[in-house]
Amino acid sequence: MGALAFSILVIFYVVSYHREEILKEQIGERLMAIAVTAASQFKPEDLEQLRFAEDMKKPVYQRVFEQMNEIRNSNKEIKWIYILRPTDQVNVWEFVADADANYFLDVSDDINLNGVNEPSEENVFTGMKYYSENESLLVGLKKPSYTKDYEIDQWGTVVTGVAPIGSGYVLGIDMGIEEVLN
Amino acid sequence: MFDIKKLAGRNEIRTATILLGFIVLASSIAFVLFKYTENLLKERLQERLISIVSTAATHIDYEDVIKVAEQKDENSLKVLVEQLKEIRDANENLRYAYIMRQTEDPLVLEFIADAETLEPVEVLDQNFDGIIQDEEAAPQPGDPFEIADYPVLRDEAFYHPSVDRDLEEDQWSVQMSAYAPIRNAEGDSIAIIGIDVTVDDFLALTQETFLPFSLFIIFLILLLTLQTFYLVRMWEERVEAMRELDRQKDELLSIVSHQLATPVSSIKWYLEMLDDGDLGELNNDQKEHIAAMRGIGMNMSDLVSMILDVSRIQLGRMKIEKQDLDLNSFFHEIIATIDPKATEKKVEFIKNIPEKMPLAKLDRRYTNMTIENLLSNAVKYTPSGGKVNCDVKIENGNLYVTVKDTGMGIPRAEQDKIFGRMYRASNARNAIDGNGFGLFVAKGAVEAQGGKIWFESEEGKGTTFFVVLPLN
Numbered sequence: 269m270g271a272l273a274f275s276i277l278v279i280f281y282v283v284s285y286h287r288e289e290i291l292k293e294q295i296g297e298r299l300m301a302i303a304v305t306a307a308s309q310f311k312p313e314d315l316e317q318l319r320f321a322e323d324m325k326k327p328v329y330q331r332v333f334e335q336m337n338e339i340r341n342s343n344k345e346i347k348w349i350y351i352l353r354p355t356d357q358v359n360v361w362e363f364v365a366d367a368d369a370n371y372f373l374d375v376s377d378d379i380n381l382n383g384v385n386e387p388s389e390e391n392v393f394t395g396m397k398y399y400s401e402n403e404s405l406l407v408g409l410k411k412p413s414y415t416k417d418y419e420i421d422q423w424g425t426v427v428t429g430v431a432p433i434g435s436g437y438v439l440g441i442d443m444g445i446e447e448v449l450n
Numbered sequence: 451m452f453d454i455k456k457l458a459g460r461n462e463i464r465t466a467t468i469l470l471g472f473i474v475l476a477s478s479i480a481f482v483l484f485k486y487t488e489n490l491l492k493e494r495l496q497e498r499l500i501s502i503v504s505t506a507a508t509h510i511d512y513e514d515v516i517k518v519a520e521q522k523d524e525n526s527l528k529v530l531v532e533q534l535k536e537i538r539d540a541n542e543n544l545r546y547a548y549i550m551r552q553t554e555d556p557l558v559l560e561f562i563a564d565a566e567t568l569e570p571v572e573v574l575d576q577n578f579d580g581i582i583q584d585e586e587a588a589p590q591p592g593d594p595f596e597i598a599d600y601p602v603l604r605d606e607a608f609y610h611p612s613v614d615r616d617l618e619e620d621q622w623s624v625q626m627s628a629y630a631p632i633r634n635a636e637g638d639s640i641a642i643i644g645i646d647v648t649v650d651d652f653l654a655l656t657q658e659t660f661l662p663f664s665l666f667i668i669f670l671i672l673l674l675t676l677q678t679f680y681l682v683r684m685w686e687e688r689v690e691a692m693r694e695l696d697r698q699k700d701e702l703l704s705i706v707s708h709q710l711a712t713p714v715s716s717i718k719w720y721l722e723m724l725d726d727g728d729l730g731e732l733n734n735d736q737k738e739h740i741a742a743m744r745g746i747g748m749n750m751s752d753l754v755s756m757i758l759d760v761s762r763i764q765l766g767r768m769k770i771e772k773q774d775l776d777l778n779s780f781f782h783e784i785i786a787t788i789d790p791k792a793t794e795k796k797v798e799f800i801k802n803i804p805e806k807m808p809l810a811k812l813d814r815r816y817t818n819m820t821i822e823n824l825l826s827n828a829v830k831y832t833p834s835g836g837k838v839n840c841d842v843k844i845e846n847g848n849l850y851v852t853v854k855d856t857g858m859g860i861p862r863a864e865q866d867k868i869f870g871r872m873y874r875a876s877n878a879r880n881a882i883d884g885n886g887f888g889l890f891v892a893k894g895a896v897e898a899q900g901g902k903i904w905f906e907s908e909e910g911k912g913t914t915f916f917v918v919l920p921l922n
Contacts, residue, residue: 294498302502306508308509309509
């Protein structure tokens with residue numbers, strides 16, 4: 269009976285794992301669908317004008333910023349939405365725009381009010397470098413994609429959907445692990 | 451005592467029932483898990499479509515929608531169609547993307563734009579016959595669309611992003627539609643954007659999900675079947691071992707009782723010789739002692755022959771010797787044996803025996819043992835002041851004997867065990883002496899002669915035994 273119970277537990281675990289993987293894949297596909305639908309709203313020629321932090325004051329950045337927030341507001345589960353461009357260095361990207369970054373917002377803020385500015389509270393700005401070994405970003409330069417597993421960086425653990433904007437930009441959309449597990 | 455064959459059969463049935471139960475349980479769990487996963491997948495699919503349409507809605511400028519709807523503005527129509535095409539082309543399985551608004555008729559919507567609205571004839575003419583059939587025509591601004599069959603479109607879609615509740619399947623594919631409101635600057639919904647998505651991959655995914663569940667069920671059933679076979683085999687081996695032990699015990703009992711029978715008989719004869727004075731006159735004290743010893747010897751002899759009968763029944767070696775039996779003298783002798791016992795115990799013994807009965811072909815010893823056993827039990831288990839009835843009749847070539855008492859009765863829960871070897875009812879076990887062989891042997895003796903024995907009993911009120919024996 270012990271062996272039987274053990275076998276059932278193992279099978280149950282495998283089936284549950286399989287089910288969770290399928291559901292995670294579904295979430296990845298959903299993020300990819302949002303990214304691909306949203307990507308058509310951004311023009312590479314607009315993004316070309318955004319190179320440095322001071323460009324965040326340009327009307328084109330404000331338009332992109334508003335559009336990103338509108339997309340996020342339409343999809344409440346989205347945590348982060350941003351546009352990256354590759355650099356000359358391997359695995360180094362550059363922020364072009366972010367739904368949480370603007371010239372009038374603090375670069376670092378004590379969000380959890382613990383008196384310390386932690387890395388997770390650090391804000392981004394146009395031109396800020398971002399190191400990532402996430403292969404989906406590279407794929408996302410050419411075609412829509414999503415991360416097969418959780419990605420971890422200083423801002424948290426997420427599943428990411430990406431889609432190309434033109435041929436030199438990637439639109440990234442993240443869902444936090446808490447939302448995925450929900 | 452228990453019947454090993456019956457017990458083995460019962461356990462096989464129990465094992466099969468447990469196996470069946472396991473299979474049903476495993477199948478139910480797997481089915482519930484599968485349905486649960488299928489529902490989750492459907493929910494995820496619906497969420498995905500809502501996400502696409504919600505994101506697409508942010509792409510549409512409400513002013514363009516108003517211009518097309520109210521002024522038929524061609525530039526705005528071009529912009530909308532271009533945006534709808536971008537949305538459609540960006541998503542692999544998206545077949546149609548369109549914008550509609552409400553009309554005065556709550557069951558009719560009106561098209562504002564469709565991704566195919568401005569497509570040239572050669573693109574729309576899917577069967578290449580040079581003519582645009584109704585089903586090939588692209589919706590144009592102002593075209594009506596009846597929504598009686600689309601409950602989501604009737605209301606819900608104009609308030610918040612919505613999706614069809616169920617998949618829609620036609621001969622080409624499985625689809626699902628999703629809608630999101632397009633709002634003006636004041637936040638009022640002025641139109642909806644709709645997308646129709648083919649979700650054939652959903653069915654494939656569902657089937658893919660079903661595979662591990664099926665494997666789970668099959669593996670579990672195999673595992674349980676193997677285990678059940680193993681258990682049944684183990685049980686059969688045990689039953690066989692118990693059967694062999696039982697047979698050896700009966701054999702031993704038979705040998706022991708055979709070996710005991712001769713010396714006990716010898717003791718009885720020597721005591722008889724002593725009592726008869728063959729070895730010289732005895733004084734009164736000696737005679738009393740010899741009489742007591744003869745009584746003990748008789749009891750011993752009865753017990754040994756009873757054990758011998760039990761082992762004969764167990765080993766299937768019971769030998770019935772039918773001979774002419776004068777029932778008149780037969781019952782006379784039995785009554786003569788029981789009467790003193792009843793008188794001594796102050797039990798009223800009522801006999802209802804025909805005056806003249808025919809000769810019967812019966813085994814004298816076994817028949818005597820059966821009837822005498824039933825009558826002496828009746829007297830033994832009936833308290834002083836009670837009654838014992840003995841009714842005998844001859845009918846249809848059978849001898850019917852009914853022995854009824856007003857004794858302690860047999861508890862209902864134990865009635866099916868009362869003919870078992872060495873079984874004694876719980877209410878008699880500690881109150882009255884006995885060995886539990888009597889009814890076992892009586893049943894064996896009656897059935898070996900082609901007869902039947904049964905009883906009716908009520909605890910505290912009494913018991914009636916019925917015996918039927920064929921006369922020939």
